[in-house]
Structure formats: structure tokens, C-alpha cells
Amino acid sequence: MFPERFSNLPAYAFPRLRALLDSHAPGGSVVNMTIGEPKHPFPEWVPQVLAENVDGFAVYPPNDGSPELLDAISAWIGRRYGATVGPERIMTLNGSREGLYNAAVALLPESKAGKQPTVLIPNPFYQVYMIGALSAGAEPVFVPALRQTGFLPDFGSVPAEKLDRATAAYICSPANPQGSVADRAYWKELITLAEKHDFTIFSDECYSEIYRDTPPTGVLEVAEEMGADPERVVIFQSLSKRSNMPGLRSGFVAAGPESTKRLRQHRAYSGAPLPLPLQRVAEKLWADEDHVVTNRTLYQEKFAEADRILDGVPGYQGPEGGFFLWLPVEDGEQAALDLWTKTGIRVLPGAYLARDVAGENPGKPFIRVAMVTPKEEMAQALITLRNHLYQ
Template sequence: MQLPQRFSDLPEYAFPRLRRLLHGCAPGRPEISMSIGEPRHPVPALVAETIAAHAGEFGRYPPNEGTPELRAAIADWLALRYGVAVDPETEVVSLNGSREGLFNAALALSPESKGGQRPAILMPNPFYQCYGAAALAVGAEPVPVAATPETGFLPDFAALPGALLDRVTLAYVCSPANPQGAVADAAWWRALIALAERHDFRILADECYSEIWRGAPPPGALPAARAAGADPERVLVFQSLSKRSNVPGLRAGFAAGGPRGIAAIRQLRAYGGAPVPLPLQHAATALWRDEAHVVASRALYVEKFELADAILGDLPGYVPPGAGFFLWLPVGDGEAAALALWREMGVRVLPGAYLGRTDATGRNPGAAYIRVALVAEAAEVARGLRAIREVLGDRHFIERAG
């Protein structure tokens, strides 16, 4: 049985593709997994305590849009973190993690045509794969825009032709960026918002890595939109507790933005959404109201950033990540490097090509990179980084891979 034609251009998902690459190859040493961005810091104690206190509510249907208490906690967090006021009644919706919201926002908000033409949806390249699937699901043209060292690892949407921009309905942006760790500053957000105002499209800001940073907290899209006096419907932000609070299995996130956009997402979720169970909503409420565990977790990531700088910092092309928990390492050939690291050291990393798409010039901007996740405890991360250094640094990798 075949997939619908609209999904025929959908590439194999990254992790099954990695398993296929490594299949039949024995690891050279005991495995060190650095491929998946699954936080492994301790789950805050308040999660189990809160779920246990409300376990009886697993016997009730949960509100699809989130309890009033959860939405109020989210609104209070946005005010604390970004200095923006949102109405928890009309401008916030609870999500089953951020991915379902990022996908379903396209279903709810991208029209069948724009100006009588096929709509286009912009996304960075490399990108989180659900962006591309969402574009195909609504019949839009996915437009991956290269995010390379020349563009500061952020997409230069303004360089696209005006005729294309006039067809755009949505633009996905991830800041801090997965996989490169680049951070969009306030000026970058202002420029993108002005572009969206001129060409009348919405910005879907994926900010799930916003609380893992070194130096200064990343600016957000919502305050930039407010400062610019933009249409309140211009920007929707998507957040998750998975990375911030080390609870990827809780499946709790939110979207916030203009009331019309949020109402459309809520209406769609009423038909096909998966509401977060009530005990988990209570846990999410408690997590959004607690910053102590976030500060403690961030300190652990900073320690690992510093390990990466010390171990890999003098390799050609190494760029210290500004935020997030990935390294984006130039290696010449990402697949060959991933295979060599597995065969020689048992280190599992992700080839960058698996997160990117080949563009009109035949170039995949991720092909020369590997993504390395700094999610394990520091000692394991240090072992993995030293193994990477041994393979990539002591001899020229491109010559070895050839």
C-alpha cells in the first residue's frame, strides 16, 4: 500500500535512516549515543509528586485547550520570561508537545491557495522534519531555505524572489536553531516580521530550545512583534517542556499568539487533537511555575558546552553553539564521518544530510556536517567528545573517509 501522492517527496525519517546506515557494522567500542536530542538530566521531583496527587483525574476527559490554571501559568511564564502579556483565555492553547502543534498549525492556518496560486511554506534548511511534512499535508510547496555559515546559520528569507514571497502563507523558524544552535537576535526577528507584514504571511516560531543557553537568554518572536506594532496575528510561538524541564515523555507544550490563530488551532484540535491528560496538565502547570529546576539544568548544559570548547574548539570550522544542546560539526562528508565514528569508537551521531533537503542547485546544506547531542551526563559526553576528537582531529578526516 502506497502513501498518498502528496507525501511521495517525503524523505525517510532521520533515525530509521541512521539505523540503516549503521546496520551490520559493529561498534568499535561500547556505544556512546549522541544522535538523539532526548534530554537525560533528572526529571524534577515535583512531576511525580503532582501526578500522584492528581492520579484520580486520569478517569476524566481533559479540556482540549488546557485547564484555566495551566493556561494562566503559561501566560505568567511568558510575562516573566519575555515581558509580554497574553490573554490566557484567548491567546494560549495547550499542546501534546510542540510537534503536534507545529504540524497542526499548518492544517489550521494555511489556506488552499493564495492569490489564486499554490501556497508556499518557508522553513530553514536543515530543519525539523515535521515542518516539511506539514507543508505537504496541506498541499503547499515546501521551500527549504539554506541556513549556512554565510547566513549565520539562520535562513535568509528576504533573499527569495518577491513573487514567491507573495505566495507564502507560513514561515517556520527555529530559534535557538536545531541543529546549529544559532540564535535569532531582536534585529533579525524585526526584519523577518517586517517581511511578513509586507507579504502577508504568518511566522511560526519554534522556540523549544529557548531555555538552554550560555551567556544571555535568546530573544523571542512575540516581544519583537509587539515592539514592532505588528498585526497580532503575525506571529505564533510554540514551546515545550521536553527540553526546558527534561520531560520529553510528558508531552506537554503550548502555542501562543493572536486570538484568531489560536481559535483556529483550538477548533481543529477539538476534532482531532490529543488533549494532555489532566494529571499531566497539573504537572505542566507546576513546571511552568518553577524556574529553579531550569536554572540547575542549564548549568549542566553550560558545563558540557565548556567541555566541547576545550576538547574540540581548535578543530577547523568548530563554532561554539549559542544555545540548544547540539554541536554542528563540519566533517566534509557527514555519512562517512558518522560511519567511521561508529566503527572505530562506538559513537552514534547523526549525519547532517538527514536533517536537510537538496536544493535547486543540487546542494544539501547539511551534507558536510554531523549533529552531536550533548544530552548525557558530563563524563559520558566528555568520553564521546574525546572519541570524536580522536577520529576527526588527529588526521584529516576527508582523506581518511576517502
């Protein structure tokens, strides 16, 4: 018998999209703008580093990360955020999704004050947040991230009874799908709320290195400035977007000493460490910023192109970071179907990234468009999209 808490889950976003579109022929040359899979080149030296360390496939890799990789990540955190996080507070991951899920299982209590705990989740959201909450036996509480709240969740608006039962809050900045960025004031307010109601902040920052002008503030730097309990904050990072290496499956989690101990213990029983040659590649990637600057410049050019093409579209708001456009439409599902059957452009209905709450789905009047194709191809697709949907 399957656990009842998983019995009413909707299909994952991309199987839902295939069910919506694949029985229809595309209306033109196919342009896939659905999945956030980076297409920019990764550093040309990666194959050489891999070749130099290929003998590492002959040994079991360090489960928590090699000392050299953990040192490289610790140094990057210091450079990027000005925060002091030693390697003993870091664990490597097979991509950030592994950590986002396992943190809920490893760190969250089964009850709080004798009641079922809650986990606060932005709505729309990356779907692993909900599954992590359910696997930990918690009640997911979906907090709308709407235009009027800057497309970030207002966790302080959650009823006190649910806040008192909260054990964690997931937050993504820059946000997937809206591209909104939590500023210093937002982080301070959230940390203060977490301390008041005694919950942990799970901060998904995998898009942090793709932004327009100003590096997004990270929760670690604000927590350290505030003197918050190191156990209050857990951050998740990845090389998928920063370094254009989604297939490397390399990320990390950084947390307080006790949380890291528990995460490492959980992984010792259930996790799969990154092969050592791939850890050597990751070590070099975290130590190098030149390729990150080059990558970010390409996305900044795409931001400017999208702003130019979509200027005047009612409700258009260019993203502050990440590489998604969150475009307003009357009905995202119908818009996605129309685009596919009439133009061949494939986008994701916003409702597939959100949950209905009280009969409302905050993603329904949006489509998510991934700006991962080459700039010229992206620009032509956006012109076609604009002319089809907004004129």
C-alpha cells in the first residue's frame, strides 16, 4: 500500500506538459523554452581536468566531498558572501535537488509541540520542496508569491497557528520561476520570523550567479551579520546554472555544525557521492570566476533583448536574476497549447508549477519561458511569441 500522503499528488510538470501538447503537431519549427537546462558552453578546460583525474573512477569517492573540494567551496562562500563557513559545515551533493529533498528528511522533526509540523513553501515553487515536506510527515503550507508581494512569499502573512507549527521554510532567490530577488531587508525579516517561531530556513540559491547588475544578497551573509544561530539557515547551491554543467550533478549544502552532522549521517546510509574525477572538476569550477562572468554576460545580453522585444506588453516585468521569463497571459495552459500548435514554440504553463489554494492557482495566468537557447534564436522566438499572444 502506498503512503496516503502521496495519493493526491498531481503529475509532475513535464509529464503534464507532454500530455497537453504531444498529441498535437507543432505549428512551426520547434523551439523548446520549457526546461531550465543551460546551453551556454562550459569552460574549455573541463575535459583536461577530467582526463588528468580519470584514475579516480577506480576508488570509492569521499562521501561528504574531498577535502580539496570542501575547501574550494568554503573559500567561494567567503569571497561571494563575506561569510565564514568552514569545510566542516559543508557537504557536497549530486545536484541541489538531492539536498533540498534530503534536508527535510534528515533535519525536520516528526512533530512540534505535539502537533503535525508545517513546512512553508512559496507558491509557485520548485516541486521537490513539496515532496520533501510530505516525506518528512509535514503539512505543506503554500504561501502565494504574487506581483503585489514582489513575487516573493510573504511568510509573515501565514496564520500564527501554522507558523507556530512550522519547522522549515523553503525560499528560492533569485526565484524560480519569477526571477525576483530577496534583498537584505527581506532576509532580515525572514530570519527574525524564523527565530520567533523556531523554524529553519532552507535557502535555494542555485541561480545566484545569474543577475542583471548587483549580486543577489545571500541569506548566509545576513544571518552572520545578525548573529543568528548557525543552525537557523541551510543553503543549497549548484554548478548547473553557474557553470553550465547540469550533467555534472554537483552542488553543495552548507549549514550549522549540528545540521551538517545530521545531513552527513543521513547521506552515509542513503546517499550516492559524486565520483572523485567529477569532484576534481567541481573543485576547479568553484575556484574560477572568469567563466562565471562570461556566462553572466551572455544572460545579461538576453535580459536586454527580452526587455526590448517585450517592452509595452501589459504586465511584463523582466527578471532580476535567473533565466526565466514569467509572462502574464489570460490562461497559461491555453496559451501554451496555442503557441505550440500555431508556432512550434514550447513553453510551460505557470499552473504546473503551483498548487491550488482555496480554488486559486497563482500560476494560472502565467507562462514560464526559459531563456536558454542562443540569443538570436531566443529573440526570434520571443518576437513570434509576442506577436501571437499580445497583438
